[in-house]
Structures are given as C-alpha cells and as structure tokens.
Amino acid sequence: MHYSTLPDNRAARDPDGHAISDGRHWLTNVTLLERVQAAAGQLHGLGIGPGDVVALELRNRPEFVVLLFAAWRIGATVTPVNPALTPTEVDRQLADSDARLLVVDGDAAPAIVPTLHVSDIAHEPVDPGPKPHSDQSAIALLIYTSGTTGTPKGVMLDHANLDAMTAMGEAALEMTATDRSLLILPLFHVNGIVVSVLTPLRAGGSVVIADRFNPRTFFATIESVRPTFFSAVPTIYSMLAALPDEVKPDTSSVRFAVCGAAPASAELLARFENRYGFPLLEGYGLSEGTCGSTINPVSGVRKAGTVGIPFPGQELRILDPDGNEVAQGENGDVVVRGPNVMRGYLGRADDTAAVIVNGWLRTGDVGHLDADGYLSLVGRSKEMIIRGGENIYPKEIEDVLAGEPAVLEAAVIGVPDPTWGEIVVAYVQPRPGSTIDLQQLEERCATHLSKYKRPKTIHVLDALPKNAVGKIDKKALRGTRMPSGQPA
Structure with missing residues (x-):
C-alpha cells in the first residue's frame, strides 16, 4: 500500500463512511479526498514537488492528517515539528531538513523558510492535481529525535517503512x-501518526482527534465518540487511575488501549484494567523502527511487566557486547530487524552505520527474553x-547550562517521579571565584529549552564527582541526597 492513494481507495470503497473527526464534525471519505486534493494542488502551486520537505508545526487537528496525505500525494516529505519548541529549535530542524515550507496554526515566530497558516489551506480542489506518486522508497516522514550527543537527528522513514509497520500493527x-x-498523543510523534x-485508516476504520488530554474530561470523550482503542503513555494511565472512586465511566466500546513510550509498572497495568474493564497492551519501540517492535497480544497471553513479543514480520535478538546472542533470561543489548527499520539518519552516514549493523537496528536498550519470547526491558x-x-x-x-559563564561543568540525570515517570534534575559546578x-x-x-526539557531542580555543588578516568560519575549523583536545591 502507498499512502498517497489511501484517500482515493477509501472514497471509492465507502464514499460516505467516516474518516477523520475533531470530536465535533466528521470528514467523510469523499470529503477527506477532496480536502487532500485541494491541499495537494495548493502545495504544488507553491512549488513543492517530489523530494521536497514540508514542515508541520501544528497542534492535533484534522488538517495535520490532510496535509500528510497531500504532501505524500505530490511526492513530498513531511517533518512534524513540536509546537513547544523554541524558535531556535524550530529553525534548527528546518535548516537540517532543508524544509521548503512551514505550516503553522498559531502566532509562530518568523522562521527561516516561507510560512503558511493552516487557516489558508485550500478546502476545495480547483483540479485533481498531479497524479499521486507511488515510489515506495521515497521518504515519507522525517521524525526528529535527539541523539546521545544532544544534537537532533532526522529519522528517515520511507513509504515502505510505513506500509510494513501499519500492516504489522493491523495484524x-x-x-x-x-x-x-x-488520538490523544501528539502528532509530532511517530506513535501518534502510525x-x-x-x-486504523489502513484497516478501513476511523479516527477521532481529541482536544488536549485532560483527565477530568477524558472519559466523557470516550462515552461521546465511542472509540474502540487509543494509545497513550504511562503518565496518562497513572492520572486516569488516580481519578476519584465515584468516576465510573462507560468504557464498553473500548477493546484495548496501547501503553508505550516509557516503562509502565505491572501494578499500574493491573490496577487500571481492574478498574476500567479493558486491557492495556504494553508495547515497545522507537522512531528508528517506525514506532513499534514488540507488543503484548490482543488475544492470548499478556504478561504484565514485559513489553510483549515482536510484531509479525520483525526479528528481535539480545546480544552481548561482542555481538553474540545471550542465553534465555540473560540481559543484553536489544537489536531488531525488519522492513520497518528506518532508511537512516538524514545526512549522518556515520551515525546510521553505528546503529544499523547488517540490517539489525541497535536500539540502545537493555533487556532479556523469557522462554515464550516476551521481552523485558531493564534499562537503557x-x-x-x-x-x-x-x-x-x-547532553542538550x-x-x-554550561553556556552560562559562571558554570564550569554540568550534569543532568533523570530521577523517578510518580506522575511523570522521570523528571530532569541538574547539577552544576561553579567556575573558580564565580557564584x-x-x-x-x-x-x-x-x-x-522547551518546557518539558527544563530541569525541575538545579543543585550547585562545589565539585561534580568523577570516575577513575576523569568523567563525571552520574551513578554517584543518582545516589546523592541533596539537602537543598532550586526548583525550576
């Protein structure tokens, strides 16, 4: 399947069927196709063509999906931009991706490329526009994720990656x-898109794009739009599990929910399922693998505390530092292989070669497999x-922090938090003679820095601990109990 023609296929098969909603109004399959054709013609008229990059700095809204299909229809690539990024961070992504156009929905700061407001997107096609492109090797998405160096890297996902991953997910x-x-996760994440x-659109289903997540109104939305599933992160499930006992929603439409992006405790999964009456399927994946690598099955054994078994069509191994498979139950580096593995990092051949070895993607995570092939993650x-x-x-x-003149060195770690999973805590050492x-x-x-990246607490130490080779010892910092700090 090529996603440039999915709207055409849906419109031909079920013209009046529901496709996309904002929770108030529906786009039918025919209306979706018309909107996609109109936007594609508009982008084409602006000089956007095959291989060009269109950046979408949008909140969750139906226009995001329309523009995805419109860009793919004319052979262009989409790079989603987190609306919470600072102007400096946005410009860095635009420059690295060589974006030709930025579409925004707010009062965005001036960018280094031409900007189009989402309210100016055409709704009615003047003509059908160019014939839809069908090159499976064309880059569909550039998903930006930070590397260990702190410099964001563009993950290149082609149409073959999307085709493979969505077929795996459908099965x-x-x-x-x-x-x-x-949809409650942000569309600038590959999870939200895929x-x-x-x-669901591939399977012939429909999508409701919800307003920003609010635990107090979430179940009212469930009762109103009657979804069969949703995907969220453990923080959201923790908030919902903590609602007052008198909250007893009708969740009979929900077949399951997917829990991913961060580890969830077995206790949380059990508590949530027992209260709300539908299963949470914990899964695991990363942008470089087009979102998902393992998941607990809908039908069959779900093992709380694991992230499930590989998606159909993927292989997973656990390796020791020498690249040899370890014994069952032993911890090692998690590597995956399949047609969902990214094409590589944009313009970063060395980084790509470091993480894709003989077709195997080195995830950077550590875990082990049990006798049934279920993966448990133990660290990163x-x-x-x-x-x-x-x-x-x-590092970012x-x-x-180190750019502040009075700071000699800085170290940042994650500290467990019952609501957010982890929070950012920073330690800084002053330069001699400075305060x-x-x-x-x-x-x-x-x-x-975007708000979510900013340290919750900053501690000032006379000297940061070092290991035997002179590197900052973050393990020692994690074991340090600070009597005071500055909440950020």
Whole structure:
C-alpha cells in the first residue's frame, strides 16, 4: 500500500463512511479526498514537488492528517515539528531538513523558510492535481529525535517503512473497518501518526482527534465518540487511575488501549484494567523502527511487566557486547530487524552505520527474553530521560547550562517521579571565584529549552564527582541526597 492513494481507495470503497473527526464534525471519505486534493494542488502551486520537505508545526487537528496525505500525494516529505519548541529549535530542524515550507496554526515566530497558516489551506480542489506518486522508497516522514550527543537527528522513514509497520500493527492489533481510534498523543510523534491514524485508516476504520488530554474530561470523550482503542503513555494511565472512586465511566466500546513510550509498572497495568474493564497492551519501540517492535497480544497471553513479543514480520535478538546472542533470561543489548527499520539518519552516514549493523537496528536498550519470547526491558544503555513519554537527552541540557559563564561543568540525570515517570534534575559546578545565579540560569534554560526539557531542580555543588578516568560519575549523583536545591 502507498499512502498517497489511501484517500482515493477509501472514497471509492465507502464514499460516505467516516474518516477523520475533531470530536465535533466528521470528514467523510469523499470529503477527506477532496480536502487532500485541494491541499495537494495548493502545495504544488507553491512549488513543492517530489523530494521536497514540508514542515508541520501544528497542534492535533484534522488538517495535520490532510496535509500528510497531500504532501505524500505530490511526492513530498513531511517533518512534524513540536509546537513547544523554541524558535531556535524550530529553525534548527528546518535548516537540517532543508524544509521548503512551514505550516503553522498559531502566532509562530518568523522562521527561516516561507510560512503558511493552516487557516489558508485550500478546502476545495480547483483540479485533481498531479497524479499521486507511488515510489515506495521515497521518504515519507522525517521524525526528529535527539541523539546521545544532544544534537537532533532526522529519522528517515520511507513509504515502505510505513506500509510494513501499519500492516504489522493491523495484524497484531486485530484491526478491522469497525475500529475507531481516539488520538490523544501528539502528532509530532511517530506513535501518534502510525498507531492512532495510519493503521486504523489502513484497516478501513476511523479516527477521532481529541482536544488536549485532560483527565477530568477524558472519559466523557470516550462515552461521546465511542472509540474502540487509543494509545497513550504511562503518565496518562497513572492520572486516569488516580481519578476519584465515584468516576465510573462507560468504557464498553473500548477493546484495548496501547501503553508505550516509557516503562509502565505491572501494578499500574493491573490496577487500571481492574478498574476500567479493558486491557492495556504494553508495547515497545522507537522512531528508528517506525514506532513499534514488540507488543503484548490482543488475544492470548499478556504478561504484565514485559513489553510483549515482536510484531509479525520483525526479528528481535539480545546480544552481548561482542555481538553474540545471550542465553534465555540473560540481559543484553536489544537489536531488531525488519522492513520497518528506518532508511537512516538524514545526512549522518556515520551515525546510521553505528546503529544499523547488517540490517539489525541497535536500539540502545537493555533487556532479556523469557522462554515464550516476551521481552523485558531493564534499562537503557543511553542516558535518555523519559518524562511523560517525551524523550530527553541530558547532553542538550548540559550544553545549555554550561553556556552560562559562571558554570564550569554540568550534569543532568533523570530521577523517578510518580506522575511523570522521570523528571530532569541538574547539577552544576561553579567556575573558580564565580557564584552561580540560579535565577539567571533558569532564565537561560527557558530561552533555549522547551518546557518539558527544563530541569525541575538545579543543585550547585562545589565539585561534580568523577570516575577513575576523569568523567563525571552520574551513578554517584543518582545516589546523592541533596539537602537543598532550586526548583525550576
């Protein structure tokens, strides 16, 4: 399947069937096709063509999906932009991706490329526009994720990746045309695009794009739009599980929910399922693998505390540092292989070669397999912090902190938090003879970092602990109990 023609196929098969909704109004399959044709013609008229990159800095809304299909129809690539990024971070992504156009829905700061407001997107096609492109090797998505160096990298996912991943998801989740997704995760994440939008649309189902998640109104939305599934992160399930006992919603439409992006405790999964009456399927994946690598099955044994078994069509191994498979139950590096593995990092051949070896994607995570092939994750070889499903890499924050003249060195770690999973905590060492102004340091973070990346607490130490080779010892920092700190 090529997603440039999915709207055409749906319109031909079921013209008046529901496709996309904002929770208030539906786009039928025919209306979706017309909107896609109109937007594609408009993009084409602006000089956007095959291989060009269109950046979407949009909140969750139907226009995001329309523009996805419109760009793919004319052979263009889409790079989703987190609306919470600072102007500096946005420009960095636009420059790295060589974007030709930025579409926004708010009062965005001036960008380094031409900008189009979403309200100016055409709704009615003047003509059918160019014939839909069908090259499976064309790059469909550029998903930006930070690396261990702190520099964001563009994950290149082609149409063959999307085709493979959504086929795997359709099979593993037993999805049919009767399914309806409730999208609550951000569309700048590959999870939101692949699991909550493309997979149900591929299966002939429909998608409701919800307003920003609010635990107090979430179940009212469930009762109103009657989804059969949704995907979320453990933080959301923790918030819902903590609602007052008198909250007893009608969840009879929901077949299952997917839990991913960060580890969830077996206790949380059991507590949630027992209360609300539908299963949580914990899964695991990463952008470089087009979202998903393992998941607990809809039908069959679900093992709480594991992230399930590989999606059909994928292989998974656990390797020792020498690249040899370890024995069952032993911890090692998790590697995966399949047609869902990315094409590589944009413009970063060395980084690509470091993580894709003989077709196997080195995930950077550590885990083990049980006798039934279920994967348990025990840690991350990278230092990534996951706050509420958002991936945060310490190096980027450390570089910002170290840019303050009074700071000699900085170290950032993740600290467990019952709500967010992890929060960011920073340690800084002053330069000799200098005094660190914490308020000034916080202001610097606010200027250079998105809100979710900013340290919750900044501690000033006379000296940061070092290991035998002179590197900052973060293990020692994690074991340190600080009597005081500056909340950010």
